[in-house]
Amino acid sequence: xxxxxxxxxxxxxxxxxxxxxxxxxxxxxxxxxxxxxxxxxxxxxxxxxxxxxxxxxxxxxxxxxxxxxxxxxxxxxxxxxxxxxxxxxxxxxxxxxxxxxxxxxxxxxxxxxxxxxxxxxxxxxxxxxxxxxxxxxxxxxxxxxxxxxxxxxxxxxxxxxxxxxxxxxxxxxxxxxxxxxxxxxxxxxxxxxxxxxxxxxxxxxxxxxxxxxxxxxxxxxxxxxxxxxxxxxxxxxxxxxxxxxxxxxxxxxxxxxxx
Amino acid sequence: xxxxxxxxxxxxxxxxxxxxxxxxxxxxxxxxxxxxxxxxxxxxxxxxxxxxxxxxxxxxxxxxxxxxxxxxxxxxxxxxxxxxxxxxxxxxxxxxxxxxxxxxxxxxxxxxxxxxxxxxxxxxxxxxxxxxxxxxxxxxxxxxxxxxxxxxxxxxxxxxxxxxxxxxxxxxxxxxxxxxxxxxxxxxxxxxxxxxxxxxxxxxxxxxxxxxxxxxxxxxxxxxxxxxxxxxxxxxxxxxxxxxxxxxxxxxxxxxxxxxx
Numbered sequence: 015x016x017x018x019x020x021x022x023x024x025x026x027x028x029x030x031x032x033x034x035x036x037x038x039x040x041x042x043x044x045x046x047x048x049x050x051x052x053x054x055x056x057x058x059x060x061x062x063x064x065x066x067x068x069x070x071x072x073x074x075x076x077x078x079x080x081x082x083x084x085x086x087x088x089x090x091x092x093x094x095x096x097x098x099x100x101x102x103x104x105x106x107x108x109x110x111x112x113x114x115x116x117x118x119x120x121x122x123x124x125x126x127x128x129x130x131x132x133x134x135x136x137x138x139x140x141x142x143x144x145x146x147x148x149x150x151x152x153x154x155x156x157x158x159x160x161x162x163x164x165x166x167x168x169x170x171x172x173x174x175x176x177x178x179x180x181x182x183x184x185x186x187x188x189x190x191x192x193x194x195x196x197x198x199x200x201x202x203x204x205x206x207x208x209x210x211x212x213x214x215x216x217x218x219x220x221x222x223x224x225x226x227x228x229x230x231x232x233x234x235x236x237x238x239x240x241x242x243x244x245x246x247x248x249x250x251x252x253x254x255x256x257x258x259x260x261x262x263x264x265x266x267x268x269x270x271x272x273x
Numbered sequence: 274x275x276x277x278x279x280x281x282x283x284x285x286x287x288x289x290x291x292x293x294x295x296x297x298x299x300x301x302x303x304x305x306x307x308x309x310x311x312x313x314x315x316x317x318x319x320x321x322x323x324x325x326x327x328x329x330x331x332x333x334x335x336x337x338x339x340x341x342x343x344x345x346x347x348x349x350x351x352x353x354x355x356x357x358x359x360x361x362x363x364x365x366x367x368x369x370x371x372x373x374x375x376x377x378x379x380x381x382x383x384x385x386x387x388x389x390x391x392x393x394x395x396x397x398x399x400x401x402x403x404x405x406x407x408x409x410x411x412x413x414x415x416x417x418x419x420x421x422x423x424x425x426x427x428x429x430x431x432x433x434x435x436x437x438x439x440x441x442x443x444x445x446x447x448x449x450x451x452x453x454x455x456x457x458x459x460x461x462x463x464x465x466x467x468x469x470x471x472x473x474x475x476x477x478x479x480x481x482x483x484x485x486x487x488x489x490x491x492x493x494x495x496x497x498x499x500x501x502x503x504x505x506x507x508x509x510x511x512x513x514x515x516x517x518x519x520x521x522x523x524x525x526x527x528x529x530x531x532x533x534x
């Protein structure tokens with residue numbers, strides 16, 4: 015029994031070390047050295063695929079989350095006659111936590127899974143192998159533009175998410191519940207600071223973007239080349255990147271807001 | 274300087290998942306000739322092409338292409354060597370999101386800075402060579418298996434390679450497609466002077482166009498020589514079983530397992 019457990023731990027540790035090593039090596043070979051000649055147009059195309067096509071889900075979710083946040087906040091604050099602080103509560107919650115985290119989770123579900131499925135299918139139908147045989151590096155031609163586009167796209171999506179959510183909060187708090195509009199904006203303006211709130215939120219979303227995009231690309235590139243393998247990799251991308259986002263959010267929050 | 278032996282493989286050993294696939298194999302591929310590598314399914318023929326293309330690392334041995342070792346060269350040298358090789362994958366491996374025209378244009382766009390009109394002429398010439406100029410606007414999903422393989426062949430010769438590797442080019446083809454592909458391979462070899470390596474288990478078809486043949490079985494080369502002499506090696510029971518398709522003989526049909534009872 016004990017030896018079986020030891021064996022399990024040993025095997026798990028070895029597999030984990032192997033995965034981390036392979037992941038780092040793939041990252042190094044993707045970003046190091048001369049970039050692909052057409053990196054910029056390929057990058058722009060991926061901005062469309064990952065960013066523009068994710069906008070509907072980001073904006074819709076942002077609107078509803080802002081509305082719910084405002085409604086719940088109003089019910090609590092109104093008991094203390096502090097409903098004029100609604101703008102501050104909505105904005106700080108969104109900028110510091112909800113915007114980057116929920117935006118990242120949505121990005122993992124929408125764009126991360128699509129990336130894994132796309133790369134996985136290319137791998138299993140030998141498209142990446144054929145590219146290699148045409149003396150074109152798939153890491154530079156396929157992986158790198160998607161990676162850089164992911165890093166740029168998620169922070170932008172997060173900003174859109176925050177803007178629409180704050181507007182959703184305004185709709186509920188001011189237009190429906192009758193909180194004073196001037197107070198909503200002025201309290202928000204007074205409590206939100208650029209560096210600790212807005213900038214830290216952007217830093218968080220950049221870190222989440224690196225994690226999600228890389229997990230998605232790695233899982234696609236090292237897919238088991240069959241239907242079940244692609245399905246498993248896609249699920250793994252969403253699960254692993256979501257857990258990484260939540261774990262990393264805690265660590266970043268401790269460093270950013272802990273003191 | 275051009276070597277008469279376009280590709281030489283010396284003492285190649287390779288194993289995968291602790292299963293030995295090649296045990297000390299040696300090959301010589303002559304420039305401008307069609308060499309066939311025959312063998313039963315699962316013997317590692319496709320793996321051999323991947324080793325030649327540098328997509329897999331060898332366990333030991335040497336792979337010398339045009340006088341240059343490609344088994345332990347740098348990425349840049351490997352990519353330079355690959356520009357002189359074309360490979361026709363068993364599945365075709367066409368890019369699904371691109372049209373037939375763009376698939377064939379892909380290697381040209383990647384490696385040559387050509388004017389669009391010149392590029393168009395080159396692509397249409399390659400498609401004409403495989404009889405699919407009229408299909409230039411179709412997507413790979415709209416092609417039959419045989420057509421997809423011909424498009425893949427046009428793409429493989431787009432950069433005018435010196436050597437082309439064919440992975441099971443005739444598998445699953447109807448008699449007409451098979452004949453068209455056979456003629457194409459032969460024509461390309463004769464008109465462009467390509468060195469061709471065909472991996473297959475379609476014995477009769479391959480022997481009809483090959484100059485030299487290697488037959489693999491049980492991790493070794495069991496027969497080699499000019500195509501016309503292979504059929505005459507009647508004393509080789511392994512070879513005879515494979516060539517004549519007998520289920521009884523030294524090559525087992527059943528995968529190794531315990532007795533049923």
